[in-house]
Amino acid sequence: MIETIERLSKQSGCVHPDDYIKDGLVYCHKCHTQKEIMLGLIPKPKKVYCLCECETKIRDMKEQGFDEKQIQEQVDRMRKSGVRDESFQQWTFENDDGTQQNTDFAKVYAENFADDFYKTGSGLIFWGSVGTGKTFLAACIANYLIDKQIPALMTTFNKVIDEAFSAPNKAEYYRNFNKYKLLIIDDLGTERKTDYGMEQVFNVIDDRYKSGQPMIITTNLSIKSIKNPEKIEYSRIYDRILEKCSPVQFTGKNYRQKASEVNKKMMSERMKR
Numbered sequence: 001m002i003e004t005i006e007r008l009s010k011q012s013g014c015v016h017p018d019d020y021i022k023d024g025l026v027y028c029h030k031c032h033t034q035k036e037i038m039l040g041l042i043p044k045p046k047k048v049y050c051l052c053e054c055e056t057k058i059r060d061m062k063e064q065g066f067d068e069k070q071i072q073e074q075v076d077r078m079r080k081s082g083v084r085d086e087s088f089q090q091w092t093f094e095n096d097d098g099t100q101q102n103t104d105f106a107k108v109y110a111e112n113f114a115d116d117f118y119k120t121g122s123g124l125i126f127w128g129s130v131g132t133g134k135t136f137l138a139a140c141i142a143n144y145l146i147d148k149q150i151p152a153l154m155t156t157f158n159k160v161i162d163e164a165f166s167a168p169n170k171a172e173y174y175r176n177f178n179k180y181k182l183l184i185i186d187d188l189g190t191e192r193k194t195d196y197g198m199e200q201v202f203n204v205i206d207d208r209y210k211s212g213q214p215m216i217i218t219t220n221l222s223i224k225s226i227k228n229p230e231k232i233e234y235s236r237i238y239d240r241i242l243e244k245c246s247p248v249q250f251t252g253k254n255y256r257q258k259a260s261e262v263n264k265k266m267m268s269e270r271m272k273r
Helices: 002-012 054-065 068-082 101-113 113-120 133-145 155-166 168-177 195-211 225-227 232-244 255-272
Strands: 020-024 025-027 036-039 047-048 124-129 152-156 181-189 213-218 245-250
Touching: 002 036, 025 036, 068 133, 101 133, 113 168, 113 225, 113 245, 124 225, 124 232, 133 152, 133 181, 133 213, 152 155, 155 168, 155 181, 155 195, 181 195, 195 232, 213 232, 213 245, 225 232
Parallel strands: 124 213, 124 245, 152 181, 181 213
Antiparallel strands: 020 025, 036 047
């Protein structure tokens, strides 16, 4: 029986060059779950390969008649639907250059989303100055979940306001958000401050709040201003966000300014040629 287990485990365990060792066991570089387990055999335990989470999903889909091309096509459709800004679709944890703040925190949230945070409806508020990496890490989380075939949507309140205006059935429009297990809304506080605009913002947050599903909000606002808004009409929005989302502060370098300086330097060097 032991030989059979080892033979089957070797068939299932294709180690990728980017996989890594943790606690003496191989972990998948994509889903960060084990590709090895320790069998408690007597007298000596043995390491055997096992399917990680992403390999398990592929196996399950193959059993349902999907091939790898169809699986990738489905993931691509989910990404196009959920991360509509094409530049954000390229933002992944693998592309992090190591300078981003709170990367480890974001990874923990993404890796444990299905088992923990989704079940409890626990979300996050990424807050801090402009250009400190809030949007980048929010996109990393969205792309990580989509790679695992977990529906995620990343949008802004200004887009929501524009789309809601032309939606023939506004109630149905807001209900559609709940087909995504994670809703990410970028740049809270930059939306148009009209009565109509604020009502649409409230509708999104309130509907998500009632659904019990998690959301991630990014904002340049401080937590102090969110807890104590200047206008009372913001309170009913911010109170719901604070009840469901844990604040994560972003400080440090302005990465947008740094990128702009690099671009200017490159342009200057080219003009000298």
